Amino acid sequence: MKRALGVCYYPEHWPEEKWAEDAALMARTGLVWVRIGEFAWSRLEPQPGQLDFAWLDRAIETLGAAGLKVVLGTPTATPPRWMLDQHPDMLAVDREGRTRKFGSRRHYCFSHIGYRKACARIVTLLAERYGRNRHVAAWQTDNEYGCHDTVISYSDAARAEFRNWLAQRYQSPQALNRAWGNVFWSMDYESFEQIDLPNLTVCEANPAHEMAFRRFSSDQVVSFNRLQTEILRRHTDAPIIHNYMSRYTDFDHFDVGADLDIASWDSYPLGHLITRTDASEEDKKHYLRQGDPDNQAFHHDLYRAVGKGRWWIMEQQPGPVNWADYNPAPLPGMARLWAWEAFAHGAEAVCYFRWRQAPFAQEQMHAGLLRPDSEPAPALAEAAQVAQELADMPEVETGKADAAIIFDYPSAWAWSIQPQGKDFDYVALVFAYYRAMRQLGLNIDIVPASDPDIARYKLVAIPGLMTVPERLSAQLERFEGVVLAGPRTGCKTEEFSIPVPLPPALPGLDTRVAYVESLPPDAPVALEAGGHFMSWREKLEGSAEALERCSDGWPALVGSGRMFYVGGWGDRVALSRIVGMACRRAGIETLNLPRDVRVRTTATHRFYFNYGGEQIAFAGNDLAPGGVGWERL
Amino acid sequence: MKRALGVCYYPEHWPEEKWAEDAALMARTGLVWVRIGEFAWSRLEPQPGQLDFAWLDRAIETLGAAGLKVVLGTPTATPPRWMLDQHPDMLAVDREGRTRKFGSRRHYCFSHIGYRKACARIVTLLAERYGRNRHVAAWQTDNEYGCHDTVISYSDAARAEFRNWLAQRYQSPQALNRAWGNVFWSMDYESFEQIDLPNLTVCEANPAHEMAFRRFSSDQVVSFNRLQTEILRRHTDAPIIHNYMSRYTDFDHFDVGADLDIASWDSYPLGHLITRTDASEEDKKHYLRQGDPDNQAFHHDLYRAVGKGRWWIMEQQPGPVNWADYNPAPLPGMARLWAWEAFAHGAEAVCYFRWRQAPFAQEQMHAGLLRPDSEPAPALAEAAQVAQELADMPEVETGKADAAIIFDYPSAWAWSIQPQGKDFDYVALVFAYYRAMRQLGLNIDIVPASDPDIARYKLVAIPGLMTVPERLSAQLERFEGVVLAGPRTGCKTEEFSIPVPLPPALPGLDTRVAYVESLPPDAPVALEAGGHFMSWREKLEGSAEALERCSDGWPALVGSGRMFYVGGWGDRVALSRIVGMACRRAGIETLNLPRDVRVRTTATHRFYFNYGGEQIAFAGNDLAPGGVGWERL
């Protein structure tokens, strides 16, 4: 399949006269895909039962006639105002107990049965009408599940469904009490009806209670999405996609992904960098107009895993946006670079968001490929250039990776429930390992803990994995590559207890975490070999050899031939050295990249990306600021 | 009319035996005005319908007998506790949905019809009794509208009135949907009864929705005040005043001012500096005991405009206060300097707040002219000195200004709804232009955008004006002076959309804002000529000449002969140069003032103020720390 560009478009926002003109310019620019419809419910059904699909018929026909392929979104992220008259209790409730009102989007609780039925009805109507439409070549379910913190709801509907979920999982209150350790502080329950949602407790709720609620909340998204995919599959063979968000972990993307054909994500590199708490102030300034050089790649690799190999960028930032604390303009060239970084990681499509900047409502300050006055914005020419360049490139392909990192949503929930040190963040920890590998020039795969398949790799990193599942444990037993685990790996049971024997309990590695400590930002612990442990450190005991030590003698890295455990959160210097050691032991070749340069290798090409604001010469490539280069292998 | 001093007094707080003694000392100090009554409702009407005006009769008589002129306040800012039994739903509700309870002051929602009727009743009773009283020489309506964030209420009363207001403004839900762009995210309404207040929405509400609510909230204050002025005018010819607060923009002061005879404001220079987010840490420390050297002047000029030429200081800080994060003591002399700065700007009266420090209740740590033990506080002697000095001065007069700045309350609402960069603040932007002009020694007028009259000026600055109204636009066409507009001027329609053609669309200036970017504090953009754009920058296109450029080539200042547009938020260095250029083109002479010195020129005198902690010699004046000097022209 040929790699392709696309764009997000809202025909309902513009006079019908403009549609054909817009479609023609899209085609001329080289765009292939156009996503529509995902917020249009109030125009498809202005009043309950009064359906108006005629305009959508015409819009699809107009776009299709121009040669474009349509991604049709189900409009369930924006129920019309009249829906509230039918279901006044469908709104989500926040942690403080406040009902989250109508007037923007995503105003629904995933647990509300009545709203689910309404969704099933509109999706069925759309699927029946457009399931075999020759221009509708893909479907999107809802939009950005979880955006604006909408997965976790403390509504009455959520409480009722949580109790059902608990009853299914534990079968008896006594079993639940035992699993959660409710003897502690006399928290025992005698019936599932006594169990409330874990907000507004006097002090923190039992972490097992919180964890169960997080598992439940994620499962609600999965079943909400599955309701739609099951309907769609009855009427269409087109691939079904959802557009995920970056660094968003409130539901398990792998679980939702199991019901999709393609995973996609919405990539806004500048806003992501500004709002990310684990980026240094210096990096935020240095990459202000380029975005973090590793964050997009990390998500490309993640969603390739979520999509079981097939993935897109559904929304690509084209210029300044409206939602970050500060919204700078990208460096010229970035709209091209970001697209190529995605294609180099195996993306089938990259769609810019959005076609024309809307002059009204919430996103009026969000750039598009066109300005509000329909003149081209800077990204339009960059998109056209990418379209041109794609013509000369081979079909979609993905590079082989020697190294993998295990990623696990429940671990993100666990450490947000129990950080133990104020700033402990699971995604930041995994990302630190990812960055260390990428700065060494590696191709990397992300692998889910729940469904691993690690035999093909030379090196697997497992940082911070709450519980090592049976299947992964069994694979580790047989694994012939190098394993780099820790800190905080395998340190909880599924029910959020400390396992005995003590963690990490890795096959063939005699080491135990006797206790842990968390550290303030200004009190890192130096390592003898250079660099520091920041934030987190573990006291390791056992016979495993200490390959590195802290300045006060605590073992920092223990292990042997193929199994290693890191007893703390290494800073860049430490992680670069430790990952480098692991690569050497695994027989993986590494590069020595300049700060701003990244590489990615496909089956046929090696790509070079310059995330810096200065011209750089590297490996024979002359890379302009924000420049991309490639060579055939 | 002679300039005069005054004081705020609460006879109900003190034994009646003390009143005559207090009045005598006031008169001896040289005070002319005494404001009373504005919080006394519970003593005027201890129980519903049980009126007790006798003590107020005696208080007014006692003060009048000592030669003092009374400003009588309507007591509607502090309804007694029994009012809540009659109107349990009269309380305001905050953005989080919490009812704001009795137990301090301003415990009412401006939209509550029942409370409005109760206000009309007590104001009528007061007006009837004191409207022709020979000692009552002025009236004050209510007290500090908006203090403690009380303009914006999310109560049921506010929601009901908002729907009425919307119905009046838009006439049909369809017109409202079109105006707001509600097609975006399926936010369409079918009836006005479906529209809620824009709080607690899942993510931000439509900015047009927010803006309508802000306009409505301001209008509610205007009509609440008008209810009182209409009653008062039926019974008195004395001037009607309201006391506004500094840097407070939640309602349109010009609109309220249209119903007043005199505008007044409450000046607390030390607290204002400490709580102001746009002052630098260095300035906050340097001016800790003096207050910002430009902030009071800015408000003097603002309220002269609000009062259509007639204005007072109704409350002047005399010593340490109680409400800022930190409450330092003023430098000796400041109670005199602040008064003279006001008189130099045309104030008719300056009233110190308050006569005697109350030893009880919320403001017990707020200094007065007397201490709680009735001994003189330091400001008493300074007030006496000012009274003495006033004797030798001419009548009230206002200096002529060559330069004007447009100020507009809706713009403040707009940019607080849509800052686009986290720290964008309209008042701070306007103040940056004001400061640049004042540091060049200019007399400055503030001019409302809604009712401008700019023909008399040589230079008009228009920073950040959301929408350029028809009348101003027409005046700009004919204007012969220099115009300095931008950034963000004219960039929205009245309904909060981006206009096409793109802004600023100024007459005779071919420039367009292609897109904008907001910048973090540590990432300003250097200008070729020195200084920086901070926070905000615009990409300007068009044929207008670029007079200054950013270091990356973007035009920074474009324009020609008389019309200029600044494409960013200039720091002090940049704004000083740009405003200096505009002055030269406008033929306005400028001064080169030391950091701590400010000047103000009236028809007959030039005044010099030393806001520094050190002695300064300037232009032949020897200015002590906190010192004032003047010379006849």
Add this chain to the structure above:
Amino acid sequence: MKRALGVCYYPEHWPEEKWAEDAALMARTGLVWVRIGEFAWSRLEPQPGQLDFAWLDRAIETLGAAGLKVVLGTPTATPPRWMLDQHPDMLAVDREGRTRKFGSRRHYCFSHIGYRKACARIVTLLAERYGRNRHVAAWQTDNEYGCHDTVISYSDAARAEFRNWLAQRYQSPQALNRAWGNVFWSMDYESFEQIDLPNLTVCEANPAHEMAFRRFSSDQVVSFNRLQTEILRRHTDAPIIHNYMSRYTDFDHFDVGADLDIASWDSYPLGHLITRTDASEEDKKHYLRQGDPDNQAFHHDLYRAVGKGRWWIMEQQPGPVNWADYNPAPLPGMARLWAWEAFAHGAEAVCYFRWRQAPFAQEQMHAGLLRPDSEPAPALAEAAQVAQELADMPEVETGKADAAIIFDYPSAWAWSIQPQGKDFDYVALVFAYYRAMRQLGLNIDIVPASDPDIARYKLVAIPGLMTVPERLSAQLERFEGVVLAGPRTGCKTEEFSIPVPLPPALPGLDTRVAYVESLPPDAPVALEAGGHFMSWREKLEGSAEALERCSDGWPALVGSGRMFYVGGWGDRVALSRIVGMACRRAGIETLNLPRDVRVRTTATHRFYFNYGGEQIAFAGNDLAPGGVGWERL
């Protein structure tokens, strides 16, 4: 009585088979006391009225048989879930009006009558059953009153009881209006039923209103505790204890202590340092693994006063805990040092919290003497060493102190209600004086303002005491030692007004606070003799001699022979000099201690403590990091 070690134990958490083994190891380690039962209600009464005391009988017997003495806790801090079915309105409500739900602990409002009755019932049952049990040698009431901010509740139950309390105190609404100054802002009440709790008012409530509510809230804890002590005393002669928390002032510990035999507190030095706002960042880092060198001693001296001479540590941190922002591991040796510091201050017992780290529920990351796998944690050996060392020491004794500091809970409420400067904190002020004395090597007594007995001291410091009570005032008249008062001493009446004549009105000292100022952190005022006043400064007038002055001439320290007043908040340099002067005048010998060393003298020994991370030689002692030394006098 011999000093003794102990531990907190939860037999209900572990299989009954383990109890005897645990008890044996406790005894072998040298532990004497074991506290149990305080969270076990759901296991003592799984359903309403269905009591199961058999397991507790066996647990007590097993522990007793091993030679251990039991402290039995009443379980009222953790009512079972079924209690809510009986009393749905028993939950506390927070300042924002949110009900604080079940799911952790302390889920009750102290004012709920129904819950009080339920507590009386369970305490009676326990007292009847175990009051004469030969192994139960002490009782603990409830657990950590106030933990998780649970003293102050805005529930309906609290409002009803507050009105009763007000009616008792003031007898008529008119008297209350006069006492509070409700004439201010028309806040007068006509009946007690009109008075609400002082939360969610439009701006701050009357400080007298807040103060009354704080007094009431404290009294509710006192009567709640008394209900239990009265029942217990009817059935047992064993001493009754409560375990207080450090730096917690929401109720009056002296008032609760009046009903106890022994005061105890829960000492977590590392978490306390990290969460304390008045510790410098440098100190937080330097003492990260040792805790503040003065904070534990301060509380030892405080609780010795609360316990009228008899006091314990009920919970002693043994390793990393779970609840601070960061949770580092203690330096080796600290579990021993902390115990010895307590014994040197006169503790009868030090109990480590807890025996075995629980692998489940909220405190799973809280270290114990044993790890979750029952292996010894580092503190076990340190406890054993202390037990060994105790054998050679004399009986419990307390050193004589020449210096005393007055401590007063209402003053803490007053300054939290009216800090006047954002960071003014009463405990921090008192602690600054304490630290200055302790760094000079003094033994110090803490003395309650309400029940002072100062004749025995050579020096008494009285910083920040809101109101000087009659009895203290009378004692000061006759006192022959040196008094060091201020700042902010005696500056309010009991009803939160400024007294006239102005403060401090100390016998024999002609000085008056004309006014005060609060200062931002970056604007301290230098003293002529060195050091600064930070945060707070007072303008002193009167004939008392100025012994020190500020750089701008304000008197900083006034006084003569035996009575001194400090007109500001001295930094370390200033307070060290001023306290040193006072010691010299009082004839108290002082030491010149290195930064990390502290001493404490008992009747027979002088103890040396090294809170530093380096070896120190001092006064002939070689002190390891975290080391303790002692010498016979």
